Amino acid sequence: MRIEEAIKQNKPFSSEFQKAIVNLVYTASWWNQVATRLLRPFGISQEQYNILRILRGMGDQPATIKTLTERMLDNNSNASRLVEKLKKKALVERLECPMDRRRVDITITAKGLQLLDETASIMDGNIHSNFAHLTEEESLQLNELLDKMRG
Amino acid sequence: MRIEEAIKQNKPFSSEFQKAIVNLVYTASWWNQVATRLLRPFGISQEQYNILRILRGMGDQPATIKTLTERMLDNNSNASRLVEKLKKKALVERLECPMDRRRVDITITAKGLQLLDETASIMDGNIHSNFAHLTEEESLQLNELLDKMRG
DNA sequence: CAACATTCAATGTATAGACATATATTTGCA
DNA sequence: TGCAAATATATGTCTATACATTGAATGTTG
Structure with missing residues (x-):
């Protein structure tokens, strides 16, 4: 439409x-x-999902709140509070960084990784089959235009 | 970038x-x-601005909450509450619809129209000069791709 | 016409974004 | 070393979205 x-x-x-x-x-x-x-x-929001994806992408390396903020799609969102919610669901762990006590090291838990696995078919596979009204070529064009739009 | x-x-x-x-x-x-x-x-949010634009676009015809909801960019947003905020700022008026007392007729006030006029150079002109990193042709392409994406 | 369904708007509750401010820690430099 | 500036995170407050529910008014149908 x-x-x-x-x-x-x-x-x-x-x-x-x-x-x-x-x-x-x-x-x-x-x-x-x-x-x-x-x-x-x-049971998670897009923003929480996004944080879990970033954490998984970090591999063994922990992320700080700052790292998350930089990588989040909406970098004005409040990483602190989102992490707090994920922690309550035991999807992430939060540890004081020994090098710099201002920082907080955040890592994804086994439960968090499992949740990502469970979402995989829906969030990766299904999206493509149900919502991929764009071809790869068109997606590429769209990416170029969006990048250009932001200047 | x-x-x-x-x-x-x-x-x-x-x-x-x-x-x-x-x-x-x-x-x-x-x-x-x-x-x-x-x-x-x-002093207004994007969503409130959007409602004012829709109301102006209605001409003499009043809009109901339902109309606004249909035309809003984010149609899950809560038109009732946004209208309430605009009313508090005297930017819109809300009148019980005489034909159907379930409905509410909403119209933009002179103050609301004035506010739109004041934003015009910034929201229309400036956007184009400061953020138009896309040509008209590219914008057209982008529109086609976005329309197609939604299926 | 009475009972039931539908429509329209408002509201309650959860989540999140925008932005200012607070607090603790570290850094840098006089 | 001592103290101001910078940094990392947390929090307060306002705004808005997501969705369920409520309540009033209207439509529909037996």
């Missing part, structure tokens, strides 16, 4: 660029809803 | 499509931050 129909806009946009901004926000919101629903059965 | 650098991802994405999903969320978050900062001096 074209963006104009999606938001029932009858007047034309003042430019393709203006439309692209609206389309970007709308499409991100659309995706957000999809992802939220996919993750709901696992 | 390419998305991999932006989120300091060292491992390659499993596919261009997976990367596009991450890029979409990241770029929307980037835009969200830009817009939030642009609107902050005017």
Whole structure:
């Protein structure tokens, strides 16, 4: 569905660029809803999921809050509080960093890794089959345009 | 900056499509931050701004909460509460619909229209000059890809 | 027309983002 | 060394999304 129909806009946009901004926000919101629903059965939010993925990507190396903040998609989000919630679910561990007591070393637990495994087919496989209305070539174009848009 | 650098991802994405999903969320978050900062001096949030724009677009016709919900970019957002906040700022009016007392007719006030006028140069003009790293042709492509992505 | 279903809006509760501020620790340098 | 600046994290407060539920008004149908 074209963006104009999606938001029932009858007047034309003042430019393709203006439309692209609206389309970007709308499409991100659309995706957000999809992802939220996919993750709901696992009891975690997209943001918490994202943190678990980053932690797994660190391998043996622990992450600090700072590291997470830098790598999170929304880097104004509050890594401290998200980590706190993950800790309550025993999905991550938090240890005072011995080198620098200001820091906190965060690692994913076995339970956290297991949860990621359980989400894999839905979050990786299914997405591609159910939502991949773009070919690889189109996805590549989209990536280039989004990168360019941010300047 | 390419998305991999932006989120300091060292491992390659499993596919261009997976990367596009991450890029979409990241770029929307980037835009969200830009817009939030642009609107902050005017004392309204992006969502409230969006509602004002929809109301202005209605012309003389009033909008109901339902109408707003349908047209909002994030249609899970809570139009009732956003309207309530706009009303407190005297930017909109809310009247019981005489035809159907379940409904509420919402209209933008003169003050609301004035606020939109004040934001115009920043939200319309400036965006294009400061953030339009895309040409019209590229914006068009982006629109097509985003529309296609949603299926 | 009465009973039931549907629609519209509001609200309760959980999660998260935006931003300022607080607190502890470390660094740097006079 | 001592003290100010910088850094890392946590927290307070406002705003907003996600979703279930409530309650009033209206539609529908036997």
